[in-house]
Amino acid sequence: MIMVSDSELQKKLASLGIEPGDEILVASGERELKGILIPHHEFSDHGIITVKLGSGYNVGVKASGKTRIELLKKAVASPFGKQKRGAEHAAKSELRRVAFAGTGGTIASFVDYRTGGVFPAMDAAGIVSLVPEISRICSLEGRNIFSVFSENIGYEQWCVLADEIADRLNEGYSGVLVSHGTDTLSYTAAALSFMLPRLSGPVTIVGAQRSPDRPSFDGYLNLVSAARISSSSDIGEVVAVMHASSSDRGCNVHRGTKVRKMHSSRRDAFRSVNAEPIAFVDDEIHFLSDYRKSAPGRVRADTRMEEEVALLQFYPDMDARDLLKWADGKKGVVVAGTGLGHVNSGLVDAIGKLTGEDVPVVVTTQCLYGSVDLNVYATGRDLIKAGVIDGRDMLPEVAYVKLRHVLAHHSRPGDIRKAMMNNAAGEFNDRRTGLDEF
Amino acid sequence: MIMVSDSELQKKLASLGIEPGDEILVASGERELKGILIPHHEFSDHGIITVKLGSGYNVGVKASGKTRIELLKKAVASPFGKQKRGAEHAAKSELRRVAFAGTGGTIASFVDYRTGGVFPAMDAAGIVSLVPEISRICSLEGRNIFSVFSENIGYEQWCVLADEIADRLNEGYSGVLVSHGTDTLSYTAAALSFMLPRLSGPVTIVGAQRSPDRPSFDGYLNLVSAARISSSSDIGEVVAVMHASSSDRGCNVHRGTKVRKMHSSRRDAFRSVNAEPIAFVDDEIHFLSDYRKSAPGRVRADTRMEEEVALLQFYPDMDARDLLKWADGKKGVVVAGTGLGHVNSGLVDAIGKLTGEDVPVVVTTQCLYGSVDLNVYATGRDLIKAGVIDGRDMLPEVAYVKLRHVLAHHSRPGDIRKAMMNNAAGEFNDRRTGLDEF
Numbered sequence: 001m002i003m004v005s006d007s008e009l010q011k012k013l014a015s016l017g018i019e020p021g022d023e024i025l026v027a028s029g030e031r032e033l034k035g036i037l038i039p040h041h042e043f044s045d046h047g048i049i050t051v052k053l054g055s056g057y058n059v060g061v062k063a064s065g066k067t068r069i070e071l072l073k074k075a076v077a078s079p080f081g082k083q084k085r086g087a088e089h090a091a092k093s094e095l096r097r098v099a100f101a102g103t104g105g106t107i108a109s110f111v112d113y114r115t116g117g118v119f120p121a122m123d124a125a126g127i128v129s130l131v132p133e134i135s136r137i138c139s140l141e142g143r144n145i146f147s148v149f150s151e152n153i154g155y156e157q158w159c160v161l162a163d164e165i166a167d168r169l170n171e172g173y174s175g176v177l178v179s180h181g182t183d184t185l186s187y188t189a190a191a192l193s194f195m196l197p198r199l200s201g202p203v204t205i206v207g208a209q210r211s212p213d214r215p216s217f218d219g220y221l222n223l224v225s226a227a228r229i230s231s232s233s234d235i236g237e238v239v240a241v242m243h244a245s246s247s248d249r250g251c252n253v254h255r256g257t258k259v260r261k262m263h264s265s266r267r268d269a270f271r272s273v274n275a276e277p278i279a280f281v282d283d284e285i286h287f288l289s290d291y292r293k294s295a296p297g298r299v300r301a302d303t304r305m306e307e308e309v310a311l312l313q314f315y316p317d318m319d320a321r322d323l324l325k326w327a328d329g330k331k332g333v334v335v336a337g338t339g340l341g342h343v344n345s346g347l348v349d350a351i352g353k354l355t356g357e358d359v360p361v362v363v364t365t366q367c368l369y370g371s372v373d374l375n376v377y378a379t380g381r382d383l384i385k386a387g388v389i390d391g392r393d394m395l396p397e398v399a400y401v402k403l404r405h406v407l408a409h410h411s412r413p414g415d416i417r418k419a420m421m422n423n424a425a426g427e428f429n430d431r432r433t434g435l436d437e438f
Numbered sequence: 439m440i441m442v443s444d445s446e447l448q449k450k451l452a453s454l455g456i457e458p459g460d461e462i463l464v465a466s467g468e469r470e471l472k473g474i475l476i477p478h479h480e481f482s483d484h485g486i487i488t489v490k491l492g493s494g495y496n497v498g499v500k501a502s503g504k505t506r507i508e509l510l511k512k513a514v515a516s517p518f519g520k521q522k523r524g525a526e527h528a529a530k531s532e533l534r535r536v537a538f539a540g541t542g543g544t545i546a547s548f549v550d551y552r553t554g555g556v557f558p559a560m561d562a563a564g565i566v567s568l569v570p571e572i573s574r575i576c577s578l579e580g581r582n583i584f585s586v587f588s589e590n591i592g593y594e595q596w597c598v599l600a601d602e603i604a605d606r607l608n609e610g611y612s613g614v615l616v617s618h619g620t621d622t623l624s625y626t627a628a629a630l631s632f633m634l635p636r637l638s639g640p641v642t643i644v645g646a647q648r649s650p651d652r653p654s655f656d657g658y659l660n661l662v663s664a665a666r667i668s669s670s671s672d673i674g675e676v677v678a679v680m681h682a683s684s685s686d687r688g689c690n691v692h693r694g695t696k697v698r699k700m701h702s703s704r705r706d707a708f709r710s711v712n713a714e715p716i717a718f719v720d721d722e723i724h725f726l727s728d729y730r731k732s733a734p735g736r737v738r739a740d741t742r743m744e745e746e747v748a749l750l751q752f753y754p755d756m757d758a759r760d761l762l763k764w765a766d767g768k769k770g771v772v773v774a775g776t777g778l779g780h781v782n783s784g785l786v787d788a789i790g791k792l793t794g795e796d797v798p799v800v801v802t803t804q805c806l807y808g809s810v811d812l813n814v815y816a817t818g819r820d821l822i823k824a825g826v827i828d829g830r831d832m833l834p835e836v837a838y839v840k841l842r843h844v845l846a847h848h849s850r851p852g853d854i855r856k857a858m859m860n861n862a863a864g865e866f867n868d869r870r871t872g873l874d875e876f
Contacts, residue, residue, distance in 0.1 A: 149815065149817055150776075151782050154755035155754070155755050182777060183776035183777035261776070261777065264777050264778050264779070264803045264805045264808030265778065265808045311753045312750075313749060313751050315625065315749050315835060315838055316626075316629075317592035322748070322764075325764070326764050336751075338588075338589050338621035339589070339699065340702050340703065341702070344592070345590055365702045367699050368806075369701040369707075370701040370703045370704065370707070371702055373703070379587055397753060
């Protein structure tokens with residue numbers, strides 16, 4: 001079987017009038033596939049045709065000279081297609097307008113078949129053309145505001161995103177849908193939760209654990225579900241919308257300050273920790289717990305954050321000298337202690353030294369599930385005496401983001417403590433005790 | 439109601455011939471309780487009688503002048519009681535001998551009713567008298583080798599424990615049962631797993647999330663289950679035996695290198711991560727997955743460990759200068775990266791600098807569940823080029839303990855890498871992909 005080159009393949013598709021998004025038939029020997037043609041990208045240079053099947057799975061077929069390709073149905077133009085062609089703005093339709101902000105990550109990436117690696121590449125238009133169902137839910141309009149792997153996302157990008165979200169909501173969009181790599185998605189969700197204290201519409205952050213070129217691309221369902229939340233819910237919070245289970249049954253809507261990536265590779269990697277999800281979404285939105293409602297009015301992004309904050313996990317034999325050295329130059333430290341929030345006795349003294357120098361130390365638990373409680377054991381009470389701030393059931397990562405935000409807004413120790421103990425964005429959940437699963 | 443002092447209470451009990459472990463009736467007004475008297479301790483000085491009910495729950499009753507106390511049944515002397523009274527050694531019975539090594543923690547602690555706090559206090563004999571059922575399963579013999587909150591346990595205690603375990607097994611005990619605070623129980627389990635590469639009997643580590651004085655003391659079931667495993671299983675590994683669910687149905691037996699405390703307060707806080715538990719224990723032992731069998735022969739504790747190893751969690755905006763400063767003076771570093779094992783690009787360079795100076799850097803995932811995979815994304819491949827060691831599905835905490843052990847036994851980079859990649863104590867699980875829950 002002679003493989004065709006990518007340029008030959010593209011010529012063949014063009015000659016048949018086939019464009020990405022069209023429904024096509026690909027027949028190769030006895031194998032016959034029907035699905036939607038996925039856009040070509042610069043690295044897929046081995047003459048591979050990738051189609052999205054009715055099941056939502058993507059399949060790549062190596063085209064040979066004998067491969068038969070047929071156009072079955074032209075695609076309905078996506079909102080992005082319309083924009084590109086200068087057609088009338090989708091706002092005139094009856095669908096609600098949702099702003100899109102792409103940031104990169106797997107949800108906007110593809111497989112390089114030469115190396116087997118995955119690279120970020122597609123722009124927002126490309127993503128939407130992969131998920132035509134979105135155009136039945138809302139009019140999605142927007143752009144990639146940057147395109148990076150999320151492990152490289154930090155304060156700089158949080159500011160750009162927060163400003164972008166505020167601008168779009170103030171322009172009258174129903175909600176904002178942010179695509180994001182999954183690695184640090186929950187950190188960004190927390191940062192935006194603190195930076196955007198009042199929202200006039202839902203902000204959904206969505207990622208994918210499988211790239212669009214792969215079978216079982218989870219971004220499909222995640223994007224559809226996020227579009228639903230962004231356009232037709234009254235949630236006034238930053239939420240992450242990700243697979244609720246390993247099946248494609250639906251997505252969970254997680255509060256931005258309670259969500260964590262708990263698995264490196266599963267599609268249902270994201271979990272609400274010490275909280276129920278806000279909602280489960282399939283064809284409808286099923287609310288599971290309380291949430292802050294969106295409220296009309298101007299959205300303001302309060303993006304100031306302190307740079308010099310450290311997040312440190314306590315472990316056996318961790319040395320007081322190390323802690324003091326590592327905290328040197330820091331304006332605040334979050335410690336992920338063991339159990340109810342403990343460290344060894346040497347570290348208790350070191351922490352007392354830090355708080356004595358007005359470096360706030362927030363204690364969280366490395367268990368992740370459950371709450372800090374410094375009143376049960378002697379070590380906890382010693383930590384209270386040493387002046388720590390009780391992180392309660394806040395995730396260590398959320399405490400890190402919150403402390404950065406608080407330190408940029410307060411300088412007096414009492415004010416910092418008060419601000420850290422204030423439940424600013426649902427980061428504390430006093431109802432967690434009833435949770436059956438963790 | 440006039441409360442009686444503790445000395446008055448003790449006098450009253452003595453006059454009735456009542457000793458800890460005896461079955462008694464306590465009647466106060468309309469309330470009537472039957473149960474086993476729990477030993478008095480130095481801090482319970484408000485005249486409180488604590489009895490263990492048939493359900494396993496403990497209830498404390500403040501004694502007043504009107505409280506009626508009756509002796510219902512004298513306790514069957516525990517193996518410790520026998521030893522104290524110079525009676526014949528339990529070895530003469532048909533029960534298998536299990537060595538006990540107490541280290542402190544909640545399982546060996548009590549509530550100070552004055553402060554509401556919990557302090558470690560009881561010795562091994564006290565624990566066994568709380569759980570008479572053990573004497574029907576095995577002949578438990580031993581002592582508290584130290585008594586500390588587990589957040590203060592580290593290398594020094596690991597050595598004492600490993601030597602103690604080797605000595606007891608070499609003396610012919612069927613197994614060794616270690617009681618331990620839950621905070622760092624899994625770190626100790628991992629350390630002992632590497633220090634004791636070959637075992638002639640099971641080593642069970644057991645803790646409690648509720649103190650013996652409190653209702654719903656989980657240590658009861660945990661101790662009974664651990665006694666069963668220690669005396670009548672052929673497991674040749676270090677395992678943690680803890681509540682399998684929030685009910686008292688049974689315990690899970692977790693591999694020492696795959697277990698983690700995942701909740702700060704629940705009784706079923708311990709989970710096997712990226713592995714099935716080895717077994718579930720109720721009245722019987724139900725094996726769930728493969729395990730290393732115990733083998734006759736002399737047990738040797740190989741306790742050498744490098745002191746200067748750091749465990750660091752990556753987070754957004756973590757600075758390369760910080761990483762280099764924190765790693766300064768360290769002989770090895772474990773990084774808990776995001777997702778499949780990623781860090782930001784600045785840290786990739788810093789890590790390359792460290793490995794270039796022959797400081798090994800092991801990459802694990804802060805997701806905890808799932809595995810590192812450095813071959814999927816460009817960042818992972820950059821980390822491979824930077825010379826990291828792939829931590830695969832090892833927990834960050836286990837990688838920390840393992841790296842300390844490996845660095846004390848190898849000095850050449852190639853040997854260190856080889857030893858770190860060797861599955862020495864079940865810390866890698868290649869079958870994890872089939873796991874349904876996480």
